[in-house]
Amino acid sequence: xxxxxxxxxxxxxxxxxxxxxxxxxxLETVDLPAPAEGQVVxxxxxxxxxxxxxxxxxxxxxxxxxxQVDRPLDGSxxxxxxxxxxxxxxxxxxxxxxxxxxEHAVVPAAAVTVVDATAAxxxxxxxxxxxxxxxxxxxxxxxxxxxPGDTVFVSGAAGAVGSLVGQIAKLSGAARxxxxxxxxxxxxxxxxxxxxxxxxxxxxxxxxxxxxxxxDGIDVYFDNVGGDHLEAAIDSLTTGGRVCLxxxxxxxxxxxxxAAPRNLALxxxxxxxxxxxLVGGHRKxxxxxxxxxxxxxxxxxxxxxxxxxxxxxxxxxxxxxxxAGANTGKMVVRL
Amino acid sequence: xxxxxxxxxxxxxxxxxxxxxxxxxxLETVDLPAPAEGQVVxxxxxxxxxxxxxxxxxxxxxxxxxxQVDRPLDGSxxxxxxxxxxxxxxxxxxxxxxxxxxEHAVVPAAAVTVVDATAAxxxxxxxxxxxxxxxxxxxxxxxxxxxPGDTVFVSGAAGAVGSLVGQIAKLSGAARxxxxxxxxxxxxxxxxxxxxxxxxxxxxxxxxxxxxxxxDGIDVYFDNVGGDHLEAAIDSLTTGGRVCLxxxxxxxxxxxxxAAPRNLALxxxxxxxxxxxLVGGHRKxxxxxxxxxxxxxxxxxxxxxxxxxxxxxxxxxxxxxxxAGANTGKMVVRL
Numbered sequence: 001x002x003x004x005x006x007x008x009x010x011x012x013x014x015x016x017x018x019x020x021x022x023x024x025x026x027l028e029t030v031d032l033p034a035p036a037e038g039q040v041v042x043x044x045x046x047x048x049x050x051x052x053x054x055x056x057x058x059x060x061x062x063x064x065x066x067x068q069v070d071r072p073l074d075g076s077x078x079x080x081x082x083x084x085x086x087x088x089x090x091x092x093x094x095x096x097x098x099x100x101x102x103e104h105a106v107v108p109a110a111a112v113t114v115v116d117a118t119a120a121x122x123x124x125x126x127x128x129x130x131x132x133x134x135x136x137x138x139x140x141x142x143x144x145x146x147x148p149g150d151t152v153f154v155s156g157a158a159g160a161v162g163s164l165v166g167q168i169a170k171l172s173g174a175a176r177x178x179x180x181x182x183x184x185x186x187x188x189x190x191x192x193x194x195x196x197x198x199x200x201x202x203x204x205x206x207x208x209x210x211x212x213x214x215x216d217g218i219d220v221y222f223d224n225v226g227g228d229h230l231e232a233a234i235d236s237l238t239t240g241g242r243v244c245l246x247x248x249x250x251x252x253x254x255x256x257x258x259a260a261p262r263n264l265a266l267x268x269x270x271x272x273x274x275x276x277x278l279v280g281g282h283r284k285x286x287x288x289x290x291x292x293x294x295x296x297x298x299x300x301x302x303x304x305x306x307x308x309x310x311x312x313x314x315x316x317x318x319x320x321x322x323x324a325g326a327n328t329g330k331m332v333v334r335l
Numbered sequence: 336x337x338x339x340x341x342x343x344x345x346x347x348x349x350x351x352x353x354x355x356x357x358x359x360x361x362l363e364t365v366d367l368p369a370p371a372e373g374q375v376v377x378x379x380x381x382x383x384x385x386x387x388x389x390x391x392x393x394x395x396x397x398x399x400x401x402x403q404v405d406r407p408l409d410g411s412x413x414x415x416x417x418x419x420x421x422x423x424x425x426x427x428x429x430x431x432x433x434x435x436x437x438e439h440a441v442v443p444a445a446a447v448t449v450v451d452a453t454a455a456x457x458x459x460x461x462x463x464x465x466x467x468x469x470x471x472x473x474x475x476x477x478x479x480x481x482x483p484g485d486t487v488f489v490s491g492a493a494g495a496v497g498s499l500v501g502q503i504a505k506l507s508g509a510a511r512x513x514x515x516x517x518x519x520x521x522x523x524x525x526x527x528x529x530x531x532x533x534x535x536x537x538x539x540x541x542x543x544x545x546x547x548x549x550x551d552g553i554d555v556y557f558d559n560v561g562g563d564h565l566e567a568a569i570d571s572l573t574t575g576g577r578v579c580l581x582x583x584x585x586x587x588x589x590x591x592x593x594a595a596p597r598n599l600a601l602x603x604x605x606x607x608x609x610x611x612x613l614v615g616g617h618r619k620x621x622x623x624x625x626x627x628x629x630x631x632x633x634x635x636x637x638x639x640x641x642x643x644x645x646x647x648x649x650x651x652x653x654x655x656x657x658x659a660g661a662n663t664g665k666m667v668v669r670l
Contacts, residue, residue, distance in 0.1 A: 226600050245600075245603045251600055261599065264561070264599070269398045269611070273610050276601075276602035277606065278603065
């Protein structure tokens with residue numbers, strides 16, 4: 001494979017107000033430099049679009065720096081090294097790195113991770129074997145302090161993280177696992193994945209749907225959604241219940257503050273723990289997570305859904321659709 | 336002291352809708368029986384009114400059973416044993432027990448705690464040396480996982496629990512302690528008690544007042560108030576910050592769900608912990624708490640405010656006034 005003189009990338013054309021639109025993104029062709037000392041050039045094969053990227057499109061201080069207008073976006077990607085000025089990483093190796101949203105990435109060799117593309121599909125390293133999977137595992141085990149016998153509720157359960165949370169909970173001894181999703185097809189998929197109960201949150205007030213699905217209450221809530229889902233969970237949590245606050249996709253495009261949860265004071269009498277969670281602080285769990293997941297994948301007990309879009313041009317719409325729930329499982333873009 | 340044939344008690348005449356009124360209470364004269372085997376009769380000297388009692392006036396399932404209409408209220412009280420049919424507790428002893436809101440209580444001897452009324456005023460066993468003090472100590476140490484060097488914010492800081500939280504934090508090595516209260520006199524009192532900063536929450540949006548008082552943020556929030564105080568604290572908490580959810584007095588009389596906090600999703604990126612707290616599960620900390628508090632009281636480093644009302648007739652209004660913030664420190668009724 002030769003290194004082209006030019007390549008293409010997606011830049012943030014303007015900051016979204018509320019829901020992002022295609023106009024907030026721009027496809028650019030730029031020169032591709034040769035690698036400087038210690039750098040490699042990667043031809044990206046597959047890139048990740050993730051809900052947290054929405055937050056980075058706002059100009060606010062947060063746990064990751066905001067994207068800059070007229071600068072390329074970034075995010076996890078896997079690709080093949082096509083040029084190397086490093087003794088540590090070789091042309092032809094498949095690597096995971098942080099410069100997605102572009103067809104070719106110039107990356108310090110120290111910032112790439114060589115992956116075994118014969119052991120799993122390349123995209124798995126963006127998902128079930130990567131930070132997505134660790135988010136599910138560490139959020140459940142460390143933040144929500146899962147215990148065998150727990151009844152677990154997860155929202156956004158047909159998403160990349162949520163579908164793993166439910167399956168990992170079952171595989172780890174949960175008494176019951178309940179999931180919410182946004183379409184009948186997704187609900188059906190959750191039942192195939194082994195969820196004991198699943199509901200479409202469009203079918204009524206989440207509080208009522210959750211009470212019907214978990215009449216004896218829930219012990220753990222893994223929150224990907226926020227808002228009325230979190231309010232419903234606070235209502236249904238048993239004494240000593242635990243919440244992993246992992247995401248709030250219902251609010252990412254809101255221009256108004258959310259109206260829920262309005263019942264947080266119930267956390268006092270039920271002695272609930274609500275734990276805000278970022279995966280970054282839990283990398284030490286990676287070996288334990290990896291060992292378990294590889295085993296579960298090998299024996300077929302853990303299943304992994306992907307929604308794949310084709311071509312860098314499709315990346316902005318893939319991201320917009322992700323926020324609207326068009327994915328089942330991990331949304332990736334194949335370049 | 337002789338046991339009278341009759342005594343007086345306060346019963347719940349009707350359940351409050353929103354703010355309680357004097358009409359929700361009724362003073363009754365009832366026969367006072369002789370103690371049955373194993374019982375004692377206590378002439379109550381001083382009784383507690385506490386914010387949590389408001390919740391018990393609603394007919395909802397909670398961590399304590401609701402008060403019953405036309406039945407006497409209850410709560411902590413200290414008094415003198417005036418009749419005993421138990422070999423374990425003697426006439427003349429001063430005891431702490433759970434049947435306040437009445438002039439005489441007939442109590443199982445096993446349910447009273449003999450206190451040393453020469454070591455501290457009787458009312459101290461309702462407050463600084465009792466569950467109020469333990470609430471402050473355990474909420475700060477166990478629920479909020481206080482660490483020396485923390486900047487601590489406490490709301491309702493001139494109240495019985497809040498004033499102890501702030502002082503205990505300072506005595507335990509807090510870098511800074513900030514309190515909110517509802518009047519200039521209370522704010523002045525907080526400064527006398529050693530709070531580094533204090534503000535009157537009527538002076539503007541709590542968020543702005545807290546930012547001004549703690550420009551570098553807070554590490555711990557001890558919440559007695561809920562609502563916009565909690566929202567302001569979530570805004571100001573640093574990464575890894577911890578909240579003890581102890582009370583929500585701003586909401587106890589609300590007939591509408593609260594509009595705040597609307598920023599709970601910030602807990603994700605800041606990895607906040609919100610811990611619902613009831614003192615009941617932390618009685619094992621009582622010896623450690625007691626040893627520290629007795630020392631601090633003895634050397635004058637911990638100060639303890641009381642607001643005292645006189646006579647059983649005054650108890651309903653004392654409780655109503657407590658909910659409106661008429662107290663500085665512990666509100667008690669002397670019978």
